Each structure stands twice: as C-alpha cells, then as structure tokens.
Amino acid sequence: MSTRRKTPKVAKKPISASLADFKPAVFQRVAVPPARVHAPGYHWPLLLDDDDDDDDGHGAGEELLKWFEGIEEVREMPWRKRWVDPEGFEGDERGLGEVLARRAYEVWVSEIMLQQTRVSTVIPYFKKWISKWPTVQDLAEANPDEVLSVWKGLGYYSRATRLHQGAQEMINKNHKYCPIPSSAEELQQFPGIGRYTAGAISSIAFGEAEPVLDGNVARVLSRQLGLYVDVKDKKSTDFLWMAADSLVKHVSGFPETKKSAVPGQWNQALMELGSTVCTPRPKCDECPIQKTCRAYSEGDALLRKEQVGVAVPDIEDACSLCEQLDTEDLLVVPEEDDDGAKVVKKRKRETNPASKISHYFTAGTPSTSPNVDIGSDDENAEISGTKKRKAPQLNAGSKYRATYCSLFPKRMPKKKVAEEECVVCIVESSDEDGNSKWVIEQRPAKGLLASLWQFPQATIPASKSSASSRKTAAKIFVSKLDGGHIDMSNTKHIAELDPLVHVFSHLKLTMHVHLFKVCTDTDTAADAPHASTVPPTRKWVATEAMDNETLSTGMRRCWTLANKAR
Numbered sequence: 001m002s003t004r005r006k007t008p009k010v011a012k013k014p015i016s017a018s019l020a021d022f023k024p025a026v027f028q029r030v031a032v033p034p035a036r037v038h039a040p041g042y043h044w045p046l047l048l049d050d051d052d053d054d055d056d057g058h059g060a061g062e063e064l065l066k067w068f069e070g071i072e073e074v075r076e077m078p079w080r081k082r083w084v085d086p087e088g089f090e091g092d093e094r095g096l097g098e099v100l101a102r103r104a105y106e107v108w109v110s111e112i113m114l115q116q117t118r119v120s121t122v123i124p125y126f127k128k129w130i131s132k133w134p135t136v137q138d139l140a141e142a143n144p145d146e147v148l149s150v151w152k153g154l155g156y157y158s159r160a161t162r163l164h165q166g167a168q169e170m171i172n173k174n175h176k177y178c179p180i181p182s183s184a185e186e187l188q189q190f191p192g193i194g195r196y197t198a199g200a201i202s203s204i205a206f207g208e209a210e211p212v213l214d215g216n217v218a219r220v221l222s223r224q225l226g227l228y229v230d231v232k233d234k235k236s237t238d239f240l241w242m243a244a245d246s247l248v249k250h251v252s253g254f255p256e257t258k259k260s261a262v263p264g265q266w267n268q269a270l271m272e273l274g275s276t277v278c279t280p281r282p283k284c285d286e287c288p289i290q291k292t293c294r295a296y297s298e299g300d301a302l303l304r305k306e307q308v309g310v311a312v313p314d315i316e317d318a319c320s321l322c323e324q325l326d327t328e329d330l331l332v333v334p335e336e337d338d339d340g341a342k343v344v345k346k347r348k349r350e351t352n353p354a355s356k357i358s359h360y361f362t363a364g365t366p367s368t369s370p371n372v373d374i375g376s377d378d379e380n381a382e383i384s385g386t387k388k389r390k391a392p393q394l395n396a397g398s399k400y401r402a403t404y405c406s407l408f409p410k411r412m413p414k415k416k417v418a419e420e421e422c423v424v425c426i427v428e429s430s431d432e433d434g435n436s437k438w439v440i441e442q443r444p445a446k447g448l449l450a451s452l453w454q455f456p457q458a459t460i461p462a463s464k465s466s467a468s469s470r471k472t473a474a475k476i477f478v479s480k481l482d483g484g485h486i487d488m489s490n491t492k493h494i495a496e497l498d499p500l501v502h503v504f505s506h507l508k509l510t511m512h513v514h515l516f517k518v519c520t521d522t523d524t525a526a527d528a529p530h531a532s533t534v535p536p537t538r539k540w541v542a543t544e545a546m547d548n549e550t551l552s553t554g555m556r557r558c559w560t561l562a563n564k565a566r
Contacts, residue, residue, distance in 0.1 A: 030301045033298050039317055043225040046060075046292035047061050077119065079106045096178075100178045103205045108166075108193075111201070119275075149550045157552070166193060203267050210245075212244065222240070223295035225240075251266050303404075424456075426455045429518050437540040452551065454555045456477070475493055
C-alpha cells in the first residue's frame with residue numbers, strides 16, 4: 001500500500017472583505033516597466049483566481065501544494081511531520097492533548113531556532129534540545145543556566161530565554177492536556193511569540209487557517225503581487241499580511257473547513273519556495289507558481305519589448321504602495337550569501353550594453369543577445385542528506401526574467417553598523433597551592449546577550465582609545481569591582497592582549513583584553529565562590545569549570561586568547 005500523501009484539493013472560497021476592496025473590475029495584464037503604470041487593483045493576488053486554469057484542472061495554488069509534497073522530506077528536517085487530525089485520532093482526550101502539545105512544542109522550538117539561523121545549523125541543536133526537554137512541561141522545569149548552555153553556539157540568546165519563559169507561563173496558566181493554545185491570537189500573549197511564530201504553530205500543528213509572513217514569504221508575495229516596496233515598511237507589511245491571510249483561507253476552504261492539513265502545508269510551501277527557489281537570486285524556471293507571478297510577467301514583457309496600452313489612472317486612483325522602479329535599479333544584480341543578499345554592480349566584463357536589462361528599453365529584440373552571466377549558482381545550497389544540485393543551463397531570456405524578478409522586493413541600503421570599544425578584564429585569583437579561579441559576571445535579563453555570563457567589561461570612548469588610556473581605564477575599573485572576599489584593589493595588571501573584533505547584527509564591538517592577577521591565601525579563595533549577589537551577579541569559577549559556563553561566543557574567544565597567553 002502506498003504511503004504517499006494525497007495532495008489536498010484547493011477549494012474555491014470567498015476572500016476577506018478587506019482584500020476584496022482591492023479586486024479590480026477589469027484585470028490589468030501587466031504593468032510594463034520601467035514606468036509600471038498601474039492602479040492598486042493590480043496587486044490583487046492572481047492565486048485567488050487561478051484554481052482551474054491548467055489543462056489538468058489544477059490551478060497554481062494546488063500546483064504549489066503538489067510541489068511541496070514532492071520535496072517536503074528532501075532536507076530531512078526533524079520537525080516536519082504529518083498533521084495530527086483530531087477527528088481521526090484513535091485515543092482518548094488526554095492522549096490527543098499530549099500528542100498535539102508535543103507537535104506544537106516541536107514546531108515552536110524549530111521556528112524560534114530558525115530565526116536568523118540556517119537550517120543545517122539548527123538540525124543538531126533541535127535534536128539535542130528535544131532529547132533533553134521532550135515536552136513543554138520538561139522545558140518549564142529546566143534551569144535557566146542549563147537552557148542557555150544547551151543553546152550555546154546558536155547566538156541571539158534572548159530567544160532561548162523567552163522560549164523558556166513562554167513555556168513556564170503556559171504551564172502556569174493552562175492545566176489542560178495541551179497547554180499550548182491553538183489560537184494564533186492567544187499564542188501571541190506569551191514571551192517571544194510574535195505574529196509569524198503564532199501563525200506557524202497554529203497552522204502547522206493545529207490546522208488553523210492562519211497566515212505566516214517571514215522574509216522568505218514576503219519576497220515570494222512581493223513578486224507574486226508585483227509589489228515594488230520595502231517589505232519592512234509598515235504599510236507594505238500590513239498589505240502583505242492581508243494577502244497572506246486571504247490566500248491561506250482561500251486554499252483551506254475556510255470558513256466551511258475549520259481545520260485541516262492544508263494551512264500548514266501551504267504556509268510551509270511558501271516558506272520553502274522562498275528559501276530554495278524564489279531566493280534573492282531566483283530560479284524562476286523551477287517555480288511552480290510562475291504563471292501567477294506579476295514580477296515574472298513584467299520581466300517577460302520587458303524581454304519581448306511589449307508596449308501594452310494602459311489607461312493612465314487619475315493620480316487619486318494610482319497605486320500608492322509601490323515606489324518608482326528606477327532605471328538605475330535595473331543595472332544591478334543580487335549576489336547571495338548564506339544570510340541574505342547584497343546588491344553589487346556587475347563586473348566590468350559584463351557591462352556591455354547588450355548584456356544589461358536596461359538594454360531592452362533601447363535596443364532591438366533580445367533574441368540575438370548573447371547569454372548573460374548573472375553570477376555563480378551559490379544559492380543551490382547543499383541539502384542535508386543529498387548531493388548538491390547542478391543548476392540547469394538557462395538561456396538569455398530565462399536569465400533576464402529572473403534578473404528582473406530579483407529586483408523585487410525593493411532593497412533598502414543597509415544602515416551603518418554602530419561601532420564600540422571596550423576593555424575586557426580577565427582577572428585570575430591564585431592561591432598558595434597554585435589553584436586558579438576567574439571572576440565572571442552575569443549580564444542583565446533583558447537586552448543584548450541577556451543573562452549570559454561574561455568577564456567584567458567597560459565601554460571606552462573610541463576617540464580616546466590608546467594603549468595607555470586603555471590600561472588606565474582597565475585598572476581603575478577592576479579596582480572598583482566587588483570581588484566578595486577578595487580585595488580587588490590588590491590586583492596586578494599583567495598585559496593587554498591583541499584586540500578582538502566581534503560583529504553583531506547591529507554592532508561592531510572591538511574588545512581589548514586585559515589580564516590581571518590577584519594572589520590570595522587558600523582559605524580566602526575557598527570562601528569566594530560568589531563574589532557578588534547584587535546586580536551584576538559575580539562569581540569566581542575554577543579553571544577546569546570554565547568550559548561549562550554559559551559565556552557568549554565573544555567571551556569564549558577572549559577566554560581562548562587568555563589561555564594562550566598564560
């Protein structure tokens with residue numbers, strides 16, 4: 001008997017009234033670039049009107065679900081599992097509640113871990129986490145330091161703290177067999193669960209017709225709707241959420257069908273499409289919903305030198321969402337890396353006028369144009385358990401359409417990262433027997449690197465940073481530290497080590513590591529496990545126990561540097 005899942009049939013259902021206001025009486029086929037003259041109705045999702053256009057009776061929405069069904073298990077993500085249908089569950093109420101709670105918990109953990117982190121990195125952490133705390137009840141009872149220790153290496157540690165706090169609140173507020181709410185609205189009341197995470201849990205685990213909108217889905221929808229905007233702008237984000245909500249309810253047959261596997265499959269399909277096909281540098285020829293993509297149609301019209309007659313709308317009727325597509329924007333291509341995309345000018349060897357998209361505004365038909373090298377195929381990332389795919393050779397037309405699509409959504413210039421400098425003071429206390437301990441302190445429960453431990457550090461003005469001023473600042477800072485039973489005024493400055501630079505998403509931090517030493521008698525050292533119990537909490541840690549402490553990656557680097565200098 002075949003175990004292949006049956007692809008859910010897309011149902012034709014009315015859309016929400018809010019998006020219905022955008023549905024045009026007459027559909028505009030394409031907004032020809034570069035002017036892209038169009039009314040707001042141009043951004044009506046064509047996926048909502050494309051249920052039975054194919055010869056086989058399948059619309060683009062159902063094609064997306066079929067596509068996802070075929071590749072769902074390729075990347076071997078342990079959190080991807082079959083939806084649990086409450087109606088078909090064989091067991092009692094308690095058994096169903098426990099199964100749903102376990103499923104929702106796994107989705108929740110995976111979504112939090114995947115924020116700003118690659119799938120290949122998350123998989124081993126997810127397995128370790130679930131092995132240690134298999135249920136939300138287990139996590140709620142965990143020690144905070146142990147939670148941070150297991151998270152160590154994933155970065156953005158506040159995610160782990162909020163995940164732990166959320167589990168504790170759920171257990172305290174809800175004593176049902178399934179303490180995790182199925183409603184996206186209720187889920188957002190807990191720490192660390194925003195609208196996206198709530199939608200993912202609600203749709204994937206509970207089958208609710210709730211939308212998701214992360215960076216990948218926003219990119220897919222921006223191209224599908226022909227929406228040339230900064231997707232982080234609130235007005236644009238609100239519109240994309242509205243479109244995502246209408247789409248998931250449409251394909252799910254909501255409200256007639258309250259719960260099913262479709263919402264979760266649909267949302268995961270959009271996320272997977274944005275992650276593997278509709279990337280910053282898209283592979284349009286592999287896209288299952290290419291025919292409903294506004295950006296692709298515009299690129300095709302540009303390629304064919306189409307001149308579509310469109311009545312220019314009155315200024316009050318014109319689209320107020322889209323920004324103007326500048327000709328200059330058509331001279332750039334995205335160069336993708338693991339964490340996203342950056343815009344770079346084409347290399348000089350590619351700047352022949354006939355090899356640019358803008359050439360199609362002024363030149364003849366593109367059929368005689370040479371193949372264009374859009375760059376390497378780095379986006380074909382190696383998939384866990386599979387061999388790296390070799391990208392098919394594309395003709396010039398396919399490359400131009402994909403390059404045009406890569407302009408969507410509008411890329412905004414990156415903000416300049418703030419720069420700071422600090423002195424990191426690594427203080428060693430050694431007794432008469434040669435035993436060493438090191439003082440560390442805990443960061444605040446909120447903010448950057450929340451609740452992690454660090455060596456005492458102080459920010460210094462970058463404009464006044466010199467070897468002598470740093471040494472003076474470090475000595476004064478250490479002398480005033482509360483070392484518990486150990487008098488920190490007797491510390492001796494040993495050396496300043498080479499600086500370390502650690503880059504966060506919003507901050508470039510230069511750390512100047514200073515070594516200090518203070519000698520104590522054996523009895524004093526033994527009495528000083530805790531240096532301070534008032535914020536910031538400090539403690540002395542034996543050398544052999546340092547590896548077990550939840551230090552940030554930057555502090556680990558400082559510790560490694562100090563060990564080499566000993």
